[in-house]
Amino acid sequence: MxxxxxxxxxxxxxxxxxxxxxxxxxxxxxxxxxxxxxxxxxxxxxxxxxxxxxxxxxxxxxxxxxxxxxxxxxxxxxxxxxxxxxxxxxxxxxxxxxxxxxxxxxxxxxxxxxxxxxxxxxxxxxxxxxxxxxxxxxxxxxxxxxxxxxxxxxxxxxxxxxxxxxxxxxxxxxxxxxxxxxxxxxxxxxxxTEVPERPLSFTEREALREKLGLAGKQVVLYAGTYGRANDIPMLVQAAELLQNHPQIHFVFAGQGFDEPLLQSAAQKQQNILMLPPQPRHQMLELFSMAAVSLVSFIDLPVLAANSPGKLFDSLAAGTPVVVTNPGWTKDLVETHHCGWYSPAGNAEALANSLLMRLQNQAELETMRENAHSVAQEQFDxxxxxxxxxxxxxxxxxxx
CATH class of the missing domain: 3.40.50.2000 (Glycogen Phosphorylase B;)
Known part of the structure; x- marks a missing residue:
């Protein structure tokens, strides 16, 4: 054919x-x-x-x-x-x-x-x-x-x-x-996405964090396009609200419209690290080192139906996902307990949820296991x- x-x-x-x-x-x-x-x-x-x-x-x-x-x-x-x-x-x-x-x-x-x-x-x-x-x-x-x-x-x-x-x-x-x-x-x-047989071990993840100067940090990762629809200003504001919690560090890897905003924030805020865009074959390692990843969009009805690649990459790496739009992605992370929902445009709600959830290591480990399992079962x-x-x-x- x-x-x-x-x-x-x-x-x-x-x-x-x-x-x-x-x-x-x-x-x-x-x-x-x-x-x-x-x-x-x-x-x-x-x-x-x-x-x-x-x-x-x-x-x-x-x-x-x-x-x-x-x-x-x-x-x-x-x-x-x-x-x-x-x-x-x-x-x-x-x-x-x-x-x-x-x-x-x-x-x-x-x-x-x-x-x-x-x-x-x-x-x-x-x-x-x-x-x-x-x-x-x-x-x-x-x-x-x-x-x-x-x-x-x-x-x-x-x-x-x-x-x-x-x-x-x-x-x-x-x-x-x-x-x-x-x-x-x-x-x-x-x-x-492409799903590995097993996610990286804690030791492997810690080695990656150490390589980036983030040893011992709980990394909150946004990896993808900094587009108008991705609500990057809200993520910057959430990072600002968490500046007094040095164990939490935001990492951004990508490019796009809001790149100047992120560059300015990274110069002012000690808890933001900007990385250049990463080739596809290195992305799962980047997701693996994070405690949680962010899949954020502005509050438009049409975006409740989208199918963002970063969601599946994070799950395949065994990394819990925070989604900001109602719809099927919210249902997914809540049903399979592989992340959580925080409403679009609400930086305070996101900051509070990160502060609370990242303190519960047992829950995060369960979410990691569930994330990789659902990726293997449904998203390969x-x-x-x-x-x-x-x-x-x-x-x-x-x-």
Whole structure:
């Protein structure tokens, strides 16, 4: 089977980003022909050179479209549109695939995938990584009502034309169902991660902390994008409230819009350490050394349905997670007792919960064990590959 993947932001393990599709392609290419149509946006941002840019055997079609997390709205819209057009033209030139796999975000990539599928007269599968256009609209990036209406119409038409839909959370699936899309047309495959057989031991974790000058500290980790939606100002405020508790130290590893804010805070506050972005293959070690990790977002309804990669990485490392949004992630950490919920935007509540929970070592150890167990049972990407493969096979057979 020839599968053509349209994904604007391909990364590999040398990058500071999740590698969901790298893992999937590496497994699928053992049995199928894979063509990846992507931009070159991340290739220059590799932090190491330990991995092939694409898994061996995957055919790469790379189009030059720049992108970075600090872009303004206008620059992002230009990048989205430019990639969609170039991907559409490139997709028409490739050998006819059996099925097309279109990954949103942004929605324009899914549109290009759908158009190329129509051109080749083959089915396409729509992977929904974030709810677009709901997310940019709720963020205020699309203020004009006619444009919102047009985007919502495009979104629904893509759901309708896809042979199958892969949401990344049950919240996304419920939203798509509310638009009249039948449940049998959807299979939820959460973001997931690569799960090690065992988390690092206490001795190994302490060695990592010592390496960073954090020996004996209880590390509160935020690892990921410092985006407008991630509520970084609230985390800085929580750290400020805990300055008189020197055993608690906040570590930030990432990049993005709020980086200047963090740099300023790190200069003023003794309990903040900023690390540069880390390559993917080193991220689980970073999560392992933390007492707890933070998965924070601002209080937008659409964000209750998201499927953040840092959540799964933390669980795989056996590190409890604090989530700040209601929805399925809150239910997850509370049901499996592998973390806790603290309301979005409330720095005082977060600081108080950290101060209380980090004093209870027995509870933290139980949470560590539960975190790794639930990751093994539910969030291992390798276990998702047979389901993904079956989705493609059935889409082709129905056609």
């Amino acid at each position: 020839h599968i053509a993947l349209f994904h604007q932001y391909h990364h590999n393990p040398d990058c500071a980003a999740t590698c969901r599709h790298y893992t999937f392609m590496a497994e699928l290419v053992k049995r199928h022909q894979i063509t990846l149509i992507t931009s070159n946006a991340w290739e220059s941002k590799r932090l190491t050179q330990l991995y092939d840019w694409v898994p061996p055997g995957v055919e790469l079609v790379s189009v030059p479209v720049p992108y970075h997390n600090k872009m303004g709205i206008g620059q992002r819209v230009k990048a989205f549109g430019e990639f969609a057009v170039k991907a559409l033209l490139a997709g028409r030139k490739i050998a006819k695939p059996d099925v097309i796999w279109g990954v949103s975000t942004p929605l324009t990539t899914a549109w290009a995938a759908a158009r190329v599928a129509k051109y080749h007269q083959v089915p396409w599968v729509f992977e929904v990584q974030d709810l677009w256009p709901s997310f940019p609209i709720q963020m205020g990036a699309v203020p004009f009502k006619p444009a919102q209406k047009l985007l919502y119409h495009l979104e629904k038409s893509l759901y309708q034309s896809a042979a199958h839909i892969i949401p990344l959370s049950m919240g996304m699936e419920q939203y798509i169902s509310s638009l009249g899309i039948p449940a049998q047309k959807m299979t939820t495959l959460v973001n997931g 990407r390798l276990q998702m590959v047979p389901k993904l493969e079956r989705i493609f096979t059935e889409a082709v057979s129905r056609k």
